[in-house]
Amino acid sequence: MTNPIKPVRKIVLPVAGLGTRFLPATKAIPKEMLPVLDRPLIQYAVEEALDAGIQDIIFVTGRNKQVMEDHFDHAFELEKILLERGKTEALAISQSMLQEEGRISYVRQMNPHGLGHAVWCAREIVGDEPFAVALPDELLQSKPGCLKKMIDVYNELGGNIIATLKVPDQETSNYGIVALGHTVQTTGGHCTEVKGLVEKPKPSEAPSNDAIIGRYILQPEVMQALSSKEIGAGGEIQLTDAMAKMIGHQAFHTVEYTGGRYDCGSKIGWLTANIVMAMEDPELAQKLKDVIG
Ligand code: G1P
Numbered sequence: 001m002t003n004p005i006k007p008v009r010k011i012v013l014p015v016a017g018l019g020t021r022f023l024p025a026t027k028a029i030p031k032e033m034l035p036v037l038d039r040p041l042i043q044y045a046v047e048e049a050l051d052a053g054i055q056d057i058i059f060v061t062g063r064n065k066q067v068m069e070d071h072f073d074h075a076f077e078l079e080k081i082l083l084e085r086g087k088t089e090a091l092a093i094s095q096s097m098l099q100e101e102g103r104i105s106y107v108r109q110m111n112p113h114g115l116g117h118a119v120w121c122a123r124e125i126v127g128d129e130p131f132a133v134a135l136p137d138e139l140l141q142s143k144p145g146c147l148k149k150m151i152d153v154y155n156e157l158g159g160n161i162i163a164t165l166k167v168p169d170q171e172t173s174n175y176g177i178v179a180l181g182h183t184v185q186t187t188g189g190h191c192t193e194v195k196g197l198v199e200k201p202k203p204s205e206a207p208s209n210d211a212i213i214g215r216y217i218l219q220p221e222v223m224q225a226l227s228s229k230e231i232g233a234g235g236e237i238q239l240t241d242a243m244a245k246m247i248g249h250q251a252f253h254t255v256e257y258t259g260g261r262y263d264c265g266s267k268i269g270w271l272t273a274n275i276v277m278a279m280e281d282p283e284l285a286q287k288l289k290d291v292i293g
Pocket of ligand 1: 240
């Protein structure tokens with residue numbers, strides 16, 4: 001019997017944001033290239049996707065983001081010098097993010113109309129198949145990774161899957177919030193049916209405190225829902241609103257995420273990610289303790 005559930009092969013990474021919260025650091029470099037320990041932020045999302053078996057990476061970029069393309073390409077001068085000097089370890093690190101040619105695409109979001117619009121900009125490359133979306137600001141650290149867990153659930157249930165996390169009641173207005181239904185048991189653990197979705201509701205209007213944390217597996221029909229370009233919360237085209245339109249027509253489940261999460265779009269989240277990761281590195285941990293006590 002053939003499996004009717006199409007595999008998730010593609011991921012959309014929206015990276016067109018201006019990074020105003022990190023000015024002046026982000027005046028000339030994209031916020032996605034700010035390092036967290038020894039890697040640019042964007043690399044974590046790409047590694048999470050590759051670990052989940054996703055092969056095709058679609059960046060939705062904007063002006064001044066070209067340096068990201070260089071990060072995922074050969075650096076000929078550097079590689080030549082490292083090779084000549086016998087620095088094989090450094091050479092391997094430099095080349096570790098090179099994918100098979102044609103596996104990385106870039107599409108421009110020419111107008112800043114919000115997350116839903118960014119995802120819609122990738123519609124021609126996504127085509128008629130399910131795809132993942134990851135918001136690189138959200139650095140998620142777990143083994144297996146969040147996307148891997150979601151794909152395992154997707155491979156059993158099909159449809160659409162969103163990762164969620166409980167947030168304090170007063171923070172619902174920062175997130176897409178999920179109204180939950182029945183619990184469903186899968187091989188990898190339980191997940192929950194989605195009954196409704198609201199983008200950034202006030203605490204008094206939130207259906208729960210289960211927040212969307214920037215990892216999605218979506219069916220291609222979401223692109224049709226996005227094409228109506230309805231304006232939602234914050235005057236932007238919201239992915240949450242387009243997903244909400246699909247509830248009732250397609251399967252929709254959440255997977256509750258339990259690992260480490262750092263909002264690297266904020267200074268405190270970015271700083272925390274750096275410190276936590278440094279403390280996990282045996283070499284750096286002691287030196288860091290000596291400095292900060
Ligand atoms: C976006 C989404 C929101 C989600 C959040 C997670 O909002 O619109 O639903 O909860 O990411 O980080 P943003 O933070 O881009 O305003």
